[in-house]
Amino acid sequence: MLNEKYAPHEIEAKWQKIWAETQAFKTNTDDPRPKSYVLEMFPYPSGNLHMGHVRNYSIGDVVARFRTMNGFNVLHPMGWDSFGMPAENAAIKHNIPPAKWTMENIANMTRQQKELGLSYDWDREVTTCKEDYYRWTQWFFELFYKRGLAVKKKSAVNWCDTCNTVLANEQVIDGKCWRCDHEVVKKDLEQWFFKITDYADELLADLKDLPGWPERVKTMQKNWIGRSEGLEFSFDCPELESKIPVYTTRPDTIQGVTFVVLPPEHPLVEKILKDNPNKEELEAFCTKVRNTSDIERTSSESEKVGMYTGFNCVHPLTGKKVQIWNTNYVLYDYGTGAVMGVPTHDSRDWMFADKYGIEKIIVIQPKDKVLKLEEMTGAYEEDGVMVNSGKFDGLTNTEAMAAISDEIESLGIGNRRVNFRLRDWLISRQRYWGAPIPVMYCPKCGEVLVPEEDLPVRLPEDVKFESGNVSPLATAESFMNCTCPKCGGPARRETDTMDTFLCSSWYYLRYTDPKNDKAPFSKEAVNHWAPVDQYIGGIEHAILHLLYSRFFMKVLRDAGLVEAGEPFTNLLTQGMVIKDGAKMSKSLGNVVSPEEIISQFGADTARLFIMFAAPPERELEWSDQGVEGSFRFLNRVWRIVAHFESQLVEHVTEYDTSNLNEEDKELRRVLHTSIKKVTDDIEQRFNFNTAISSMMELVNALYAYKDKAAVVNSGLIFETISALLRLLAPFVPHITEELWNKTIDANMPIHKASWPTYDEEAMKVATVEVLLQINGKGKGRIIVPSEATKEDLEKFALADNNIKDIIGDKQIVKIIAVPGRLVNIVIK
RNA sequence: GCCGAAGUGGCGGAAUUGGCAGACGCACUUGACUCAAAAUCAAGCGCCUACAAGCGUGCCGGUUCGAGUCCGGCCUUCGGCACCA
Numbered sequence: 001m002l003n004e005k006y007a008p009h010e011i012e013a014k015w016q017k018i019w020a021e022t023q024a025f026k027t028n029t030d031d032p033r034p035k036s037y038v039l040e041m042f043p044y045p046s047g048n049l050h051m052g053h054v055r056n057y058s059i060g061d062v063v064a065r066f067r068t069m070n071g072f073n074v075l076h077p078m079g080w081d082s083f084g085m086p087a088e089n090a091a092i093k094h095n096i097p098p099a100k101w102t103m104e105n106i107a108n109m110t111r112q113q114k115e116l117g118l119s120y121d122w123d124r125e126v127t128t129c130k131e132d133y134y135r136w137t138q139w140f141f142e143l144f145y146k147r148g149l150a151v152k153k154k155s156a157v158n159w160c161d162t163c164n165t166v167l168a169n170e171q172v173i174d175g176k177c178w179r180c181d182h183e184v185v186k187k188d189l190e191q192w193f194f195k196i197t198d199y200a201d202e203l204l205a206d207l208k209d210l211p212g213w214p215e216r217v218k219t220m221q222k223n224w225i226g227r228s229e230g231l232e233f234s235f236d237c238p239e240l241e242s243k244i245p246v247y248t249t250r251p252d253t254i255q256g257v258t259f260v261v262l263p264p265e266h267p268l269v270e271k272i273l274k275d276n277p278n279k280e281e282l283e284a285f286c287t288k289v290r291n292t293s294d295i296e297r298t299s300s301e302s303e304k305v306g307m308y309t310g311f312n313c314v315h316p317l318t319g320k321k322v323q324i325w326n327t328n329y330v331l332y333d334y335g336t337g338a339v340m341g342v343p344t345h346d347s348r349d350w351m352f353a354d355k356y357g358i359e360k361i362i363v364i365q366p367k368d369k370v371l372k373l374e375e376m377t378g379a380y381e382e383d384g385v386m387v388n389s390g391k392f393d394g395l396t397n398t399e400a401m402a403a404i405s406d407e408i409e410s411l412g413i414g415n416r417r418v419n420f421r422l423r424d425w426l427i428s429r430q431r432y433w434g435a436p437i438p439v440m441y442c443p444k445c446g447e448v449l450v451p452e453e454d455l456p457v458r459l460p461e462d463v464k465f466e467s468g469n470v471s472p473l474a475t476a477e478s479f480m481n482c483t484c485p486k487c488g489g490p491a492r493r494e495t496d497t498m499d500t501f502l503c504s505s506w507y508y509l510r511y512t513d514p515k516n517d518k519a520p521f522s523k524e525a526v527n528h529w530a531p532v533d534q535y536i537g538g539i540e541h542a543i544l545h546l547l548y549s550r551f552f553m554k555v556l557r558d559a560g561l562v563e564a565g566e567p568f569t570n571l572l573t574q575g576m577v578i579k580d581g582a583k584m585s586k587s588l589g590n591v592v593s594p595e596e597i598i599s600q601f602g603a604d605t606a607r608l609f610i611m612f613a614a615p616p617e618r619e620l621e622w623s624d625q626g627v628e629g630s631f632r633f634l635n636r637v638w639r640i641v642a643h644f645e646s647q648l649v650e651h652v653t654e655y656d657t658s659n660l661n662e663e664d665k666e667l668r669r670v671l672h673t674s675i676k677k678v679t680d681d682i683e684q685r686f687n688f689n690t691a692i693s694s695m696m697e698l699v700n701a702l703y704a705y706k707d708k709a710a711v712v713n714s715g716l717i718f719e720t721i722s723a724l725l726r727l728l729a730p731f732v733p734h735i736t737e738e739l740w741n742k743t744i745d746a747n748m749p750i751h752k753a754s755w756p757t758y759d760e761e762a763m764k765v766a767t768v769e770v771l772l773q774i775n776g777k778g779k780g781r782i783i784v785p786s787e788a789t790k791e792d793l794e795k796f797a798l799a800d801n802n803i804k805d806i807i808g809d810k811q812i813v814k815i816i817a818v819p820g821r822l823v824n825i826v827i828k
Numbered sequence: 829g830c831c832g833a834a835g836u837g838g839c840g841g842a843a844u845u846g847g848c849a850g851a852c853g854c855a856c857u858u859g860a861c862u863c864a865a866a867a868u869c870a871a872g873c874g875c876c877u878a879c880a881a882g883c884g885u886g887c888c889g890g891u892u893c894g895a896g897u898c899c900g901g902c903c904u905u906c907g908g909c910a911c912c913a
Contacts, residue, residue, distance in 0.1 A: 216907075219832050223909045230913080248913060261913095300829080300911045334912045341913090347829095348911055421912055542908080612853075613840060619906095621840060625854055633853085639868090680844080690842065693852035700852090703869090771848050776894045778848065816893055821847050826893045 002645055002742050006638035008602025011738040016114055024751065025076065025119040029512070029528050033073040037529050038064040039508055039568075041537030041545070042079045042126070045105035046086060049112045051577040051584060051610070051622065052538065054594045058607045058731075059574060059616050059688070060536045061118045065730035066682050068119075069755040075529050076119055077511040079126030080106050083134075083500045085163060085179055088433040088472075092465045098433045102129055112594065116603045117733045119751065124514045128503035133510065134435035135456035136520040137503050140552075141438060142449050143559060149195045150427075152447065156265075156333065157426055159187040165430040166191055168499060169423045170224075170544045175295035186294055192428035192437060192496065196551045200225055200420040203550055212570030214617070220542045226421025231405045232336060233414025235260055235322060237313035240271050244313055244324070247335030247419060250345065251408070252400040255389040256363040258353065259323045259341040260313060261306065264289045265332040272309045272324070282307055282326060289328040297328060304329045304352045316413050317390070317404075323358065335419050343379065344371075350379035363388050364397045425548065427499045432463055432472035434497030442484035442491040451485050457493070471495040504545055505552040508532050508567060520561075527563050535568035542573070572616060572686060579622040592622055604732035605631040611688040611731055633696060634735055637728070640702050641721055641739045647714040648721060648743040655715025657762070663709040664716050668762050670701040671720045675758040678727045688731070695727055718744075723756035772797050773824040774806050786820065793817040797825060 019025065040060035043053055064076035080102075087098035094101075106127065113120070126133060144150040158167040160177040166189060171178040196203075204225045207218045230249035237244055244260055262269060264286035273279055273286075285307045289297070296302055306327035313322050329348060330339050343353035343360040353360055362371050364384040371380055386392045386400045395403060408414040428437060436457040438450035450457050460479035463472045473479055473495040484491040506520070513525035531553075537545075546568070553567040576583055579590040597606045609630035614620040641648070660668065674694045681691035702720065722744050729736040729750045740750040765786050770793060772780045780802050784793065794815050797803055803825065813826040 214833095216832055220908050223831065226909080226912065228912070246913085250913075298911065302911075304911075329911050329913095331912060339911095339913050346913065348913075419912075421909090539907085615841085618834095618841095623840070623854070626840070629853055635867095685844075687842095687844090689840090690844095690852080693842075696852055707869095769848085773848090773894080776892095781848080814893070816847090818847055822894090824847085824893050 002638075002642045002739070004642060006635050006735065008604060008634075008735070009599075012115070012117065012602055012604070012734040015734045015737045016117060019117075019119075020114070023123075024749065025121050026123060027073065027075050027077075027121045029525055031073040033071055035075065035529060036067045036072040036534070037075045037532045038067060038534045039075075039077070039511075039532045039536070041535070041541065042081050042504070042507060043109065044081050044084060044086070045102055045109055047105045047108065049109055049116075049594050051592060051594060052574075054116065054606060055574055055577055055610050055616075055620060056536060056538070057113065057116060057118050058610050059572065059686075060534075061116075061607075061733075062611065062682065062688060062730040063534055063536070063686075064119055065733065065751055066755070068751065069726065069729070069753060070683075071754070075124075075511065076121060077124040077126070077514075078113065078118070078120040078122070079124075079507055079511065080128060081500060081504050081507070082106065082127050082129040083434045083497075083503055085431065085433070087129075088431060088465060091433075097461065099129065102433075115598055116594075116607065119733070124511050126507055126510050126514050128435075128500070128507065129433070131456050131458065132515075132517065133507075134503065136510070137435045137498065137506070138438040138450070138455050138457060139452065139520060140506060140556075141435075141498065141502070142452065142455075144194055144555065145439075145449060147555065147559065149198065149555060150192060151195060152190060152192050154188060154190040156186045157189050157191055158184045159189070160184055163431075166426055166428065168426045168501070170425075170501075170547070175293070183293065183295070191426050193424040194427050194502075194551070196425045196548075197420060197422055199551050199554050200227070200422045201418070202554060203422075203547065206550070206554075206566060210566060210569075210571075213568075214571060214573055217539070217542045217546065217571060217573060221547055224422060224543045224547065228419050228421075230417060230419065231408060231414055232417040233316060233408045235313035235316060235340075237268075237311065237324070239311045239313075240268060242268060242271065244268065244338050245336040245414075246338050246340045247417065248340055250342070250401070251404045252386070252397040253342040253345040253363055254317060254340070254404055254408075255386075255392070256342040256344050256361045257315060257322060257340045258343060258359040258361060259325055259349075261325045261327040261330050261339050261341055261352070262309075263328070263330040263332040263337060264326060266337055268338075269326065272311060272326075276310060278307075278310060282309065285326060289326075292328065298331065300348075302328070304348060304355065306352060306356065308356070316408065316411070325352075325356075327352065333423070334421070344373075344376070345379050345381055347379040347381060361388055425499075425551070427502055428496035429499055430471040430495075431497055432459070432465055434500060435503060436473065437494040437496050437498055439494040440482050440484060440491040441494070442487060442489060444489055445484055445486040445491075448484055448486055448491065454485070459497075471497075473497070501544060501548050505548045506556070508535075508549070509556075509562065523561070526561070530562055531564040531566055532568045534570045534572065536572045536574060538576075539573040546571070574616050575614065575619040577610075577620045577622055581621070584622070592624075597627060601627060601631045602734070604634060604735050608634065608692065608732050612692040613689070615689055616686055633699070634732060636699055636703070637724075638735065638739070640699060640706065641725075641743060643706060644702075644712070644717045644721060645743055647712055647717045650714050650718075652715040652718050655713065655719075660713070660716070661709075663705055664713050667701055667705045667709075667720060668716060669765060670698055671723060672758040672760075672762040674698040675723055675727065675756050676763065679755070679758070682730070691727075692731065695724065698724055698727075725750060726753055726756050729753075768820050770796075770820070771822040772800060772803055773822055774803070775826055776824060779803060779806060788819060790817040790819060793819060793823045797823040 040056045064074050068074045082102050087102045090096055090101045091098045158172050160167055162180045162182040172184050177184055204227055228249050230247055231251040232247045234243040234245045306325045309324045311324045315322050341349040343349045344362045360373055365387050366384040383397055386395045392400045405416055438457045440448045442448050460476035462476050464475040465472050467475050480493055482491050482493050509521050509526050512529040513521035549567045554565050556562045557565045582588055584591045609627045613626055677694040678691045681687040725736045725740045737750050767783050768786045769781050770784050771778055782796055784796050794817050810827040813828050816824045
């Protein structure tokens with residue numbers, strides 16, 4: 001007998017225990033069913049789950065359980081992105097070893113995940129800070145190194161003074177550190193980079209092969225990669241015995257060049273300063289610009305300032321003298337680090353030239369008016385016809401782009417070129433809690449990789465975390481001193497660790513073969529499961545993790561380790577969970593903890609509410625009253641099943657559907673309509689909220705049936721409740737498992753049951769209500785047989801007394817009849 | 829500035845292909861049950877209205893028998909990129 005009352009905590013604990021004991025969600029690679037890999041972004045073990053996690057995992061769990069019930073062999077694993085700063089900060093603050101802090105957090109969060117009833121194969125759990133994982137992260141570093149994709153180079157890099165480490169470009173948000181929000185400064189340092197730019201073209205081009213990704217994410221990646229096509233060519237500079245290469249996307253405006261601008265970092269600046277009569281002034285200017293913060297310097301609102309260097313170069317097409325200026329508005333790390341100045345057709349150049357009285361030449365005239373220098377107040381950047389451009393005069397500027405590029409190329413002074421905004425990925429960090437970079441420095445042999453068989457390079461434990469200017473690893477002598485594998489002489493280890501984003505760039509592949517100690521994964525396992533069929537996570541990784549993983553996958557494919565070139569076939573980006581219109585945060589005091597909700601209502605209610613309150617991609621406004629509503633619904637489900645328990649235990653699995661009374665027919669119609677709706681909503685649209693709505697309608701129909709039916713049809717009730725529980729099972733696994741076990745099938749757990757199917761016949765109705773319209777305005781309704789044709793509808797409509805009255809002696813222009821919906825009579 | 833998404837009751841949201849706007853839920857109102865409350869059940873619930881009618885999906889216009897949905901022009905909000913030459 002079912003309890004009269006729904007007692008969530010009791011049944012949730014019971015089933016979680018049974019699932020664990022029976023290894024209910026264990027996945028085998030050699031299972032013959034078609035595979036489906038469902039994955040949620042693994043968390044950083046910060047200590048406790050928050051509502052964003054609950055939303056993420058609930059979505060993933062619904063998809064995973066739904067696919068299992070639909071006959072797929074589903075891989076649904078969970079793991080820990082467990083290297084990173086917070087562990088190290090905790091070590092500094094509370095004097096706890098990072099590993100201990102991390103593992104304790106993992107234990108707590110695992111408990112919380114288990115309390116949510118998530119269907120993970122816990123045997124495949126992956127923890128990036130464990131040796132059996134980071135060994136392979138180091139192995140991948142070596143793979144990249146051997147392929148020439150991991151290089152140490154000196155450049156101006158982003159440095160965060162609070163975190164005491166360098167950052168990748170992707171980790172700088174509005175000039176600030178992504179972690180601590182402090183302003184980032186530039187430093188010239190020698191650092192390790194992954195050459196993601198080698199794959200820029202492919203990373204951009206392959207976005208079109210990702211129809212299962214949100215447009216928004218693809219656009220963000222596209223913007224980030226920032227491809228542009230243009231022309232690179234040089235200005236000859238005999239005065240400095242040198243050439244100045246520049247890059248432009250507007251070769252059509254070359255004849256309008258009146259100056260060339262260099263940032264202070266440009267290599268030619270040194271030569272310019274030497275013996276310069278204005279040396280002091282110029283030097284002071286350059287120093288001032290260099291000391292401006294990056295944000296200020298790269299803001300389009302900053303004033304453009306400059307100084308004439310006193311030198312000139314020669315225009316390659318006209319032979320005219322072109323002044324060379326030092327400025328603050330050129331990015332030295334994009335293109336060639338020098339730019340041609342065309343005041344008339346570039347707004348930045350206009351502002352600059354205007355300020356310093358530099359010559360302006362119009363080379364493009366718009367089609368509909370004539371520009372005059374004295375009337376212009378800004379640059380003309382639109383299309384038009386070429387003027388003042390010698391043999392190119394009269395061409396449209398689009399034609400001139402090609403013609404001038406051809407000319408420059410044939411003169412041998414330049415080439416068409418593609419440029420990217422994307423920079424190489426800076427992967428070294430001056431921090432402790434990360435995978436050590438497996439490199440040694442030998443006085444004789446130089447930079448040497450740690451031999452593969454010696455991996456992992458273990459993190460030492462005798463380090464000082466607050467090490468000031470050196471990496472913490474440099475404080476561990478036992479770690480630092482090593483033997484060069486090439487010459488056997490003494491060597492020193494690299495003291496930097498790897499960016500945690502590197503650990504997370506391949507974890508989804510490790511799940512396919514998590515215990516392999518011969519390789520990061522076997523080809524059979526990885527090619528069976530990869531790519532991930534459905535990936536679910538927050539939009540904040542639109543560039544960072546999702547771009548790095550795509551890069552990784554392509555490199556691994558080129559190395560022959562995997563077949564697929566893209567890691568995630570379909571991506572669902574969930575919206576944030578907010579409360580009172582703002583992101584939940586401690587400082588705002590609007591945090592609702594998952595544990596609180598679970599202890600009050602149970603995990604099923606928490607999961608149901610979070611899936612019902614909003615479609616997954618949108619923000620979700622937390623509502624305590626909404627949670628109660630979800631709890632109420634589960635109670636309604638419990639009570640209606642309990643109400644029909646005596647009929648259910650009869651197990652009438654077959655009954656005559658050809659001779660049903662009206663109440664039976666109506667319930668059966670709602671049932672089959674709901675099965676179709678829920679299936680389509682989950683499978684095709686991820687509209688879990690409307691799927692739940694229709695299950696609520698089905699429950700409402702059961703209550704109506706309870707009140708109206710004179711005789712209860714046991715077969716129909718069995719069919720209905722058996723299907724209802726299965727529809728609900730992916731969302732609320734515990735309550736459905738209990739009800740199923742007690743009333744439908746005690747031998748087969750509901751999560752292994754097959755998804756209900758619908759019968760189109762049952763969805764049909766005998767009659768439908770049709771709207772009658774005159775000139776598009778509703779004038780009444782009639783009930784007609786549902787199979788009534790257009791012609792029938794017209795007849796019915798014209799026979800309607802009310803319609804007859806309205807028409808009177810007016811002329812009927814036409815009649816539009818839409819079967820099942822409406823009849824519109826147009827009269828004059 | 830460029831690119832993208834969104835704008836519907838008191839609230840979260842629905843309307844999948846141009847066909848009855850507001851499903852489902854929350855809140856609220858009324859009734860039943862109760863000494864009473866909670867729970868539950870039933871009814872109502874866009875605006876304006878005594879009713880009929882009228883109005884109503886950010887704004888202005890268009891296409892159409894018919895527009896939340898399509899087209900043109902705006903406005904607002906959010907997100908990304910932005911001195912990238």
